[in-house]
Each structure stands twice: as structure tokens, then as C-alpha cells.
Amino acid sequence: MDVLSELNPAQREAVEAISGPVLILAGPGSGKTRVITHRIAYLVKVCGVSPRRIMAVTFTNKAAREMEARLRRLLRGSVDDLTIGTFHAICARILRREGKAIGVNSGFVIYDSEDQISLLKRSLQAVGLDPKQYAPRAIQSAVTAAKSRLLTPAEYLPRSYFEEVVQRVYERYQQLLTESNALDFDDLLMKVVHLFQQNPQVLSRYQSRYLHLQVDEFQDTNLVQYELMKQLAGKYRNLCVVGDPDQSIYSWRFADLRNILNFEKDYPEAKVVLLEQNYRSTKMILETASYIISANQQRKPKDLWTDNEPGVLTEVVETYTEQEEAQFVVNEVEQLVSQGEFKRGDCAIMYRTNAQSRALEEAFIRYGVPYKLVAGTRFYERREVKDIIAYLRLIQNPYDSVSLLRIINIPQRGIGQRSLSELSQWARSRDIAEYRALQLIAEQKENEATEHPFNSRTTRALAGFAHLMAGFIARSRELNLVDLFDLVVESSGYKEYILGGIDGEERWENILELRTVAREYGDLPPLESLAAFLEGVTLVSDVDGLDESIDTATLITLHQAKGLEFPVVFIVGMEDGILPHIRSFDDPEQMEEERRLCYVGVTRAKQRVYLVRAFRRSLMGSSAINRPSRFLLDIPPRLISGGELWRGEDSQLATAMYSWNKAPTPKLAIPGLSAGDHVRHAQFGDGVVVSIKPVKDDAEVVVVFDGAGIKKLLLSFARLEKAE
DNA sequence: CGCAAGTACCTTTTT
DNA sequence: GGTACTTGCG
Numbered sequence: 033m034d035v036l037s038e039l040n041p042a043q044r045e046a047v048e049a050i051s052g053p054v055l056i057l058a059g060p061g062s063g064k065t066r067v068i069t070h071r072i073a074y075l076v077k078v079c080g081v082s083p084r085r086i087m088a089v090t091f092t093n094k095a096a097r098e099m100e101a102r103l104r105r106l107l108r109g110s111v112d113d114l115t116i117g118t119f120h121a122i123c124a125r126i127l128r129r130e131g132k133a134i135g136v137n138s139g140f141v142i143y144d145s146e147d148q149i150s151l152l153k154r155s156l157q158a159v160g161l162d163p164k165q166y167a168p169r170a171i172q173s174a175v176t177a178a179k180s181r182l183l184t185p186a187e188y189l190p191r192s193y194f195e196e197v198v199q200r201v202y203e204r205y206q207q208l209l210t211e212s213n214a215l216d217f218d219d220l221l222m223k224v225v226h227l228f229q230q231n232p233q234v235l236s237r238y239q240s241r242y243l244h245l246q247v248d249e250f251q252d253t254n255l256v257q258y259e260l261m262k263q264l265a266g267k268y269r270n271l272c273v274v275g276d277p278d279q280s281i282y283s284w285r286f287a288d289l290r291n292i293l294n295f296e297k298d299y300p301e302a303k304v305v306l307l308e309q310n311y312r313s314t315k316m317i318l319e320t321a322s323y324i325i326s327a328n329q330q331r332k333p334k335d336l337w338t339d340n341e342p343g344v345l346t347e348v349v350e351t352y353t354e355q356e357e358a359q360f361v362v363n364e365v366e367q368l369v370s371q372g373e374f375k376r377g378d379c380a381i382m383y384r385t386n387a388q389s390r391a392l393e394e395a396f397i398r399y400g401v402p403y404k405l406v407a408g409t410r411f412y413e414r415r416e417v418k419d420i421i422a423y424l425r426l427i428q429n430p431y432d433s434v435s436l437l438r439i440i441n442i443p444q445r446g447i448g449q450r451s452l453s454e455l456s457q458w459a460r461s462r463d464i465a466e467y468r469a470l471q472l473i474a475e476q477k478e479n480e481a482t483e484h485p486f487n488s489r490t491t492r493a494l495a496g497f498a499h500l501m502a503g504f505i506a507r508s509r510e511l512n513l514v515d516l517f518d519l520v521v522e523s524s525g526y527k528e529y530i531l532g533g534i535d536g537e538e539r540w541e542n543i544l545e546l547r548t549v550a551r552e553y554g555d556l557p558p559l560e561s562l563a564a565f566l567e568g569v570t571l572v573s574d575v576d577g578l579d580e581s582i583d584t585a586t587l588i589t590l591h592q593a594k595g596l597e598f599p600v601v602f603i604v605g606m607e608d609g610i611l612p613h614i615r616s617f618d619d620p621e622q623m624e625e626e627r628r629l630c631y632v633g634v635t636r637a638k639q640r641v642y643l644v645r646a647f648r649r650s651l652m653g654s655s656a657i658n659r660p661s662r663f664l665l666d667i668p669p670r671l672i673s674g675g676e677l678w679r680g681e682d683s684q685l686a687t688a689m690y691s692w693n694k695a696p697t698p699k700l701a702i703p704g705l706s707a708g709d710h711v712r713h714a715q716f717g718d719g720v721v722v723s724i725k726p727v728k729d730d731a732e733v734v735v736v737f738d739g740a741g742i743k744k745l746l747l748s749f750a751r752l753e754k755a756e
Numbered sequence: 757c758g759c760a761a762g763t764a765c766c767t768t769t770t771t
Numbered sequence: 772g773g774t775a776c777t778t779g780c781g
Contacts, residue, residue: 092770093771121771144770144771164776218771284770385769386768444757444758446758447757450757490757572771591768652772
């Protein structure tokens with residue numbers, strides 16, 4: 033059978049073990065995705081299982097899309113009936129259909145973490161506590177922790193004063209969510225589990241439908257997710273989970289490695305398959321990675337091996353500052369490209385924290401080398417984008433109080449903080465939603481009645497907003513999504529407002545980009561397309577937007593890099609305090625996770641690995657001198673380029689590296705520019721560069737021209753010449 | 757109420 | 772170095 037022909041014995045075993053629970057422990061690069069897709073293809077083509085009876089859960093939408101694409105090739109069609117998606121997307125779909133059984137209205141909106149924080153602050157105030165005294169983020173984390181253990185406010189047992197606060201806030205927070213007809217990310221999962229617990233007949237329907245269940249990245253599931261799969265697999269027990277404990281890097285999201293351990297307890301009949309042959313990396317890289325991960329105490333040893341070429345030694349490089357570090361990376365990328373062995377798109381630069389991307393970006397721009405940044409300030413978190421989404425959400429669900437409070441005075445309508453808290457109070461005292469209160473005020477204004485506490489100016493403002501929204505809501509039934517989008521942006525006054533503000537053009541561009549996203553949903557009927565669009569934009573992740581077809585270097589965090597692979601990998605910031613991160617120093621478990629993170633990074637590489645560190649690095653304004661990462665010390669010198677020089681002084685390795693393997697001086701002719709440079713433009717004449725700012729794959733250069741004044745130019749278009 | 761200026765706070769990672 | 776929130780004034 034051709035579905036099996038391309039597989040090694042272990043992979044084949046994993047594919048053919050279709051009845052009963054299966055635990056696949058898959059090392060990096062062991063063809064995990066191939067096993068999952070071939071398994072599904074095998075089920076459909078060989079075993080004749082209907083695609084609609086198969087569910088495959090992935091970690092990101094990108095992974096889901098990839099799996100779908102691969103299956104489309106293997107199966108040719110009939111892919112549409114498969115259930116493939118992230119936990120959150122699949123749960124949202126279930127809740128839209130079945131939610132009413134547990135009092136979840138199908139028009140619910142999904143709150144992201146920012147919305148969550150904002151509602152938590154209001155919850156704090158509502159129970160009479162000061163948001164300044166109890167960090168909303170800490171409470172958020174506690175609430176997420178509770179929800180990932182399936183604890184409702186009533187079941188939550190406080191063991192400290194702080195936890196008592198958490199419980200009170202959590203309780204009110206859930207009330208406010210319900211009133212807003214909203215669910216947060218954690219609710220999506222928890223509510224489905226509750227739905228199934230409380231409605232056995234609903235559960236039974238789903239259990240009967242899904243004959244086969246598959247979970248990817250199982251090491252990163254939390255307790256709710258595990259419980260959910262356990263429920264769904266309750267009837268047929270055909271649950272196949274794939275994971276690698278060494279790549280577990282989401283414990284802070286309450287991923288629980290015990291899920292892997294418990295799996296064999298809950299499913300004693302489970303077949304365990306080990307995938308230990310690596311198809312991705314050279315022998316050198318695999319060995320380097322193995323040494324790094326072996327230093328962890330809390331792990332089962334694995335025997336990873338590969339038939340691949342030995343490859344070249346790992347480069348360990350020290351630079352003086354993070355600017356020099358970035359410069360080295362850019363230079364090295366260009367070297368590799370000019371030697372003809374690699375393309376820019378083969379190179380990935382990985383780092384521990386997002387803040388580290390800035391120095392890298394600056395260097396890429398300075399040298400005119402194109403790159404792509406995975407996220408950064410994430411698109412869907414930008415203020416203007418969230419504002420428009422808030423308008424649209426409010427149209428779908430006027431009870432969404434977080435969105436209402438967000439945009440009721442944006443652009444300014446003369447509804448200030450005071451009027452707002454009065455509005456909330458008034459609504460609460462009459463036990464109605466804010467939006468309903470607005471409607472009443474608008475009606476009363478027409479009737480000249482005055483029951484509410486607002487003066488005539490504020491009343492007019494509030495009524496105006498109510499009418500605006502009512503108009504949108506009425507039109508939303510008939511307008512197609514893009515037309516609705518345009519209507520909202522124009523008649524709310526938002527367009528004018530944003531264009532008149534700082535960075536107006538840039539922000540407007542973002543809104544237009546959001547509009548293109550909306551266009552993709554335009555074919556559906558009006559109300560459906562709005563709902564689908566809103567769900568789509570809330571459940572995206574940053575890697576989802578990563579486009580491998582563009583031939584540029586990729587800047588990416590180590591977390592985001594999980595599941596990806598690149599011929600050349602640079603890991604920068606190999607310093608104690610960065611990787612491992614300083615926050616892990618006093619917690620051995622967290623330290624082990626940092627090590628796994630490093631391992632994930634190294635094992636992304638197919639051909640070459642660079643581990644780069646800076647002697648001195650500025651962080652948050654001040655600068656620090658960091659020691660080399662302790663993880664470097666776990667790599668035997670013989671695996672490091674130039675490392676044999678250190679033989680016999682292993683213990684001194686850290687000190688030694690201060691003076692060895694210094695980054696060579698960049699050999700690039702500078703095609704880029706920096707502020708202060710004199711330039712010449714064909715049309716505008718001579719000028720001086722004021723600033724350079726990264727814009728996607730390009731750079732925006734501001735130049736003061738002697739004759740033509742100040743101009744903003746795109747580096748790729750402007751054809752500026754350097755002049756002395 | 758709106759705006760400008762000042763201040764405190766932070767930054768790990770994300771569905 | 773940046774933002775998000777507070778304060779004070781018109």
C-alpha cells in the first residue's frame with residue numbers, strides 16, 4: 033500500500049496501530065507530522081473510515097492548515113469532512129452548536145487576554161478592590177490556572193489571602209463574562225467539558241461520531257484538554273497522542289507533563305511507539321542537541337540517531353554588544369548566501385524574548401538585507417485593529433461590555449470617564465446591560481423623560497452613540513461584510529480620527545489590511561460572515577502568518593519556532609539571564625524548561641547551528657554584562673568549531689570563551705543607511721537621513737531634502753544614493 | 757470633558 | 772525604551 037511504503041518500521045507501526053489508544057513518543061525531526069497524516073490517510077483509504085469520523089487536534093492553525101494540505105494530496109478531496117483544528121477552534125465550533133444546553137448563547141464573542149485583563153480590572157473594582165494593589169496580570173494567571181484545572185469559582189479553594197481575592201474576583205469576572213455574552217480562551221475549553229459532563233446525551237453523540245481521535249504536541253496539553261479528549265474517546269478509545277516530553281515548553285500555560293504519564297495509567301492497554309530516527313539534522317547537530325538536553329534530571333533518556341551526514345561543527349560566537357551580535361548574524365547570513373550554499377530563506381534567527389528582535393531588525397535594515405519578523409507587535413493586538421474589531425463585535429453582540437467601553441468614546445464623543453462609570457452604575461442598579469441602558473436613554477431623550485442622572489449634553493452624546501450602533505446593527509443583516517466594514521469605519525468617524533492622529537497613515541494601512549482579511553469571509557451570508565470573521569481574528573496565532581515562500585531570513589522566538597525547521601539556525605542571546613532566562617534561576621523545574629527551549633531551538637536546524645552571545649547587552653535602558661549561557665558548557669568542545677583548543681580546560685570554558693571565536697569584522701559593503709547619512713535622490717536632490725524605521729520587509733526612511741523638504745520614502749522604492 | 761505632560765511600571769514565552 | 776495610566780490645567 034502506497035500509504036505505508038515511505039515509512040520506516042517504527043513509523044509504520046505507529047500508522048498501523050489503529051485500534052485502541054496509542055502513545056507516540058516522537059523525537060525532533062522523526063517524521064511526526066508524516067506519521068499523523070499517513071495515519072489518517074491509512075484510516076480513510078485502507079480501513080475505509082469516513083473522514084467525518086476523524087478528529088485531529090493541532091497546536092496552531094498553521095499546523096492544521098499544513099496537515100490539511102498534506103492530506104489533500106494523500107487523499108485527493110474528501111478532506112473537508114475531517115475535523116482538523118486547534119483545541120480552541122474546535123471547542124468554539126462545538127459551543128456555537130450546543131452551547132444553549134449549558135446557557136451559552138450561540139452569538140458569544142471570544143475575549144483575548146487583553147480583553148480579559150480589562151474585564152478583570154473592572155471585576156476588581158466591582159468587588160471593591162484596587163487594581164493597583166492586586167496586579168491584574170497575577171490574577172489573570174491565577175484564573176487561567178483555576179480554569180485549566182476545571183475549577184469554577186465555587187470549587188476554587190483559597191489557601192492564602194491572595195487566593196481569597198482571586199476567588200472573589202474570579203466569581204464576579206465570570207458574572208460579567210456571562211452578562212457580556214462572552215467567553216475567554218480558557219472558557220472555550222472548560223465549557224465544552226462542562227457541557228459534556230452535564231449532558232451525557234450530547235457527549236454520546238460526539239463520542240459516537242468520532243471513531244478516531246488524534247492529538248499533536250501532546251506534551252503541551254493542559255488538564256482540561258486532556259479531560260476533553262478523554263471524554264471524546266470514551267466510547268471507542270481510539271485515541272492517538274503524539275508528543276515529546278523534551279519539547280515541553282508551555283508549563284507557564286499550565287501544560288502538564290503528567291498528561292503523558294497519566295496516559296499510560298488511564299489507558300493501560302495503550303500501545304507505545306518510539307520514533308527515534310531523526311531525518312532532519314546532521315549527526316553533529318543531533319549530538320550537540322542531545323548533550324544539551326541530557327543535562328536535565330527529570331527526563332527519560334532517549335536514543336536519537338540519524339543516517340544523515342556528519343555535517344559541520346557548531347559555531348559558538350561571542351560579540352561585544354547586541355548590536356555587534358546582530359551585525360554578525362546579518363553578515364554571516366549574507367556570507368552563506370554569497371557562497372551559494374544557502375538561500376536567505378534557509379536562515380532563521382531565534383531568541384528568547386521578543387525584545388531581542390529590535391537590534392536584529394535594525395541590523396537587517398541597516399545592511400539592506402530583507403527579513404521577516406514573526407509577530408513583533410502583533411497585528412491583531414494593534415490599537416486601531418482592536419478598535420475596529422470592537423465595533424464589529426458590538427454589532428454581533430451588543431452585550432459585549434468590554435468592546436462597548438472600549439469604543440464608546442473613540443473617536444471622542446464627549447463621553448468621559450465620569451459619564452461612563454455613571455452609565456455602568458445606572459445600568460447595574462436597574463439590572464440591565466450597558467447597551468440596553470443606552471437604548472433607554474436614547475428613547476427617553478425622544479420622550480423628553482428624565483429618569484437618568486445625565487445632563488442634556490451627555491444625554492445627547494450617549495443617545496448619538498446608541499443610534500449609531502443601532503444603525504450598524506440594522507444594516508448588518510443585509511450588508512456584505514466588507515461593506516459593513518467600510519460603513520463602520522466611515523460613519524463612526526474612525527477613519528477621520530485615525531488619519532488625523534500620529535502615525536495616521538501607518539495605522540490606516542493596518543485597518544486596510546484588516547479589511548483584506550474581512551474580504552476572505554465575504555462570500556458567506558452577512559451575519560455568518562461577521563461571526564466567522566470575528567472568530568477567525570481572535571483565534572489566530574503569530575506563526576499562522578509565517579510565509580515560507582518568501583526568500584528572506586526569519587526572526588522568530590524560540591517558542592514560536594517549535595514545529596518548524598530551517599537549514600541554518602542562529603540562536604542569539606546565549607547568555608545566563610537571557611537563555612536561561614533570569615526568572616528561571618531559582619526554580620529547577622523552570623530551569624529545565626529553559627534547557628528544553630534551547631534544545632527545541634538547536635533541533636530546528638538541518639545543516640548548521642550558530643550559538644551567539646554578546647558580552648555586554650543593554651536591556652530596558654540599562655546595560656548588563658552576562659556570563660555565557662550555562663547550556664554552552666554542556667556541549668563537548670569537540671563538537672564546537674575551534675572548541676578543541678579548549679580541551680583540558682573544560683571548567684574554564686566560560687572564561688575561555690571571552691577571548692575565542694570573536695565575531696569577524698563584517699565584510700559587507702554597506703548598502704543600508706543610517707541617520708545622518710547624506711543621500712541623493714533623482715527627483716528630490718540632496719538631503720540628510722533623519723530616521724529609518726522597519727516596515728514589514730522594507731524600511732521607511734525619513735529624509736530632509738535641501739530643496740524638497742521632509743519626505744518619507746520606502747527604502748526599496750526610493751533608489752537613494754549615498755553621497756558624501 | 758479633552759488634552760498635554762508626567763509617572764510608574766514593566767517585559768517570557770501564546771491559544 | 773516603551774506604554775499605559777494618572778494628574779493637572781484650559
